[in-house]
Amino acid sequence: MRPRIFFSRIGQGLTIGARPMIVMRMDASDESLARAAAGGDADAFLTLLERHYDGVFRLAFRLTGSRPEAEDLTQDVCAALPVKLDGFRGAARFTTWLWRVVVNAAHDRRRRAATRARYAEGWGDWERNRRAADSETRAAEDWLTGAMRSLPDDLRDTLALVLDDATHEEAADVLGVSPGTVSWRISEAKKHLRALRAKEDQV
Amino acid sequence: MTEDLDDLRQAMKAATPAPDAAKKAAHLAVARKKFR
Numbered sequence: 001m002r003p004r005i006f007f008s009r010i011g012q013g014l015t016i017g018a019r020p021m022i023v024m025r026m027d028a029s030d031e032s033l034a035r036a037a038a039g040g041d042a043d044a045f046l047t048l049l050e051r052h053y054d055g056v057f058r059l060a061f062r063l064t065g066s067r068p069e070a071e072d073l074t075q076d077v078c079a080a081l082p083v084k085l086d087g088f089r090g091a092a093r094f095t096t097w098l099w100r101v102v103v104n105a106a107h108d109r110r111r112r113a114a115t116r117a118r119y120a121e122g123w124g125d126w127e128r129n130r131r132a133a134d135s136e137t138r139a140a141e142d143w144l145t146g147a148m149r150s151l152p153d154d155l156r157d158t159l160a161l162v163l164d165d166a167t168h169e170e171a172a173d174v175l176g177v178s179p180g181t182v183s184w185r186i187s188e189a190k191k192h193l194r195a196l197r198a199k200e201d202q203v
Numbered sequence: 204m205t206e207d208l209d210d211l212r213q214a215m216k217a218a219t220p221a222p223d224a225a226k227k228a229a230h231l232a233v234a235r236k237k238f239r
Contacts, residue, residue: 054222074226
């Protein structure tokens with residue numbers, strides 16, 4: 001029987017057989033895969049997610065400063081992406097859009113954690129023990145990742161993106177601020193880290 | 204402490220772990236299931 005020949009939905013050329021060839025998927029741009037995924041193409045979605053999973057995890061780690069929290073945040077993003085992709089319009093680069101999803105998911109987790117902490121106030125020993133355990137965990141972490149957790153959220157998010165090799169313009173796009181604000185935040189974050197180190201050196 | 208951004212980048216790269224392979228497979232499975 002002659003193979004059925006058709007063009008793949010993501011416009012990456014001729015494909016043979018019932019499904020587009022994987023090799024062509026690997027060459028497809030992020031944006032074309034995202035559009036195909038938004039249209040219901042599961043193969044395109046998985047190719048896209050596998051391509052960017054490690055990057056999502058790295059950014060999640062830089063935003064949270066801990067592996068368990070980064071893993072939870074990455075899972076949140078993976079679970080939310082199928083629905084979120086419906087909102088991808090291709091106006092921005094896919095990675096800019098994806099990093100925005102990760103940063104917003106980190107904000108959601110921080111809000112939930114803050115709410116839990118408020119409810120936990122008054123729980124006495126349980127809460128004190130939990131905080132002590134958390135403090136010990138932090139002490140064992142790398143100094144920089146631990147120090148980043150002490151930054152205000154806006155400085156931490158900005159530094160996490162820039163340390164992830166985003167340009168100031170890209171970080172500005174992700175965060176919805178001007179490149180000038182990104183530069184100011186980076187400067188403030190560095191001052192904060194320097195002051196923290198100086199304080200520790202005095203002890 | 205290093206103040207230069209490039210040095211901070213290098214320090215952060217060194218401090219960032221690779222994703223756990225089992226967790227990655229589980230997360231991709233969750234995503235696949237949610238996509239249906």
